[in-house]
Amino acid sequence: MIADVPNEDYGNAAPVWSIPTCLVICCLIDCEGETDITVGAVTDVLQQHKPVFDGILETPSRKLVLDLVSQEKVLEVGVPSPKNRVRVWTDGRHQCAETVVIGIG
Numbered sequence: 001m002i003a004d005v006p007n008e009d010y011g012n013a014a015p016v017w018s019i020p021t022c023l024v025i026c027c028l029i030d031c032e033g034e035t036d037i038t039v040g041a042v043t044d045v046l047q048q049h050k051p052v053f054d055g056i057l058e059t060p061s062r063k064l065v066l067d068l069v070s071q072e073k074v075l076e077v078g079v080p081s082p083k084n085r086v087r088v089w090t091d092g093r094h095q096c097a098e099t100v101v102i103g104i105g
Helices: none
Strands: 016-019 022-025 036-041 053-059 062-065 073-078 083-090 098-105
Touching: 016 053, 022 053, 022 083, 036 062, 036 073
Parallel strands: 036 098
Antiparallel strands: 016 022, 053 083, 062 073, 083 098
């Protein structure tokens, strides 16, 4: 079953799209290179610049799962509660990030 994902115009300039249960983060296309992704407690990964996303993500399974567009699971991380504050920082160089940092809590 395909999970609900934010339905946005991929041509818009937003680096992150969201619905209550899912975030889409615009990363490099695989032919352009790999995106470096860091996930951790916000106290461990806090960045100096303003996040591109700062909101509450519903996680009833108490898991944060990172998937590729092809729905290939990249990473699964346990989270403390069914609703968690999530902050996302990117390198900000362009819409498709080379570096993504995800802070939970």
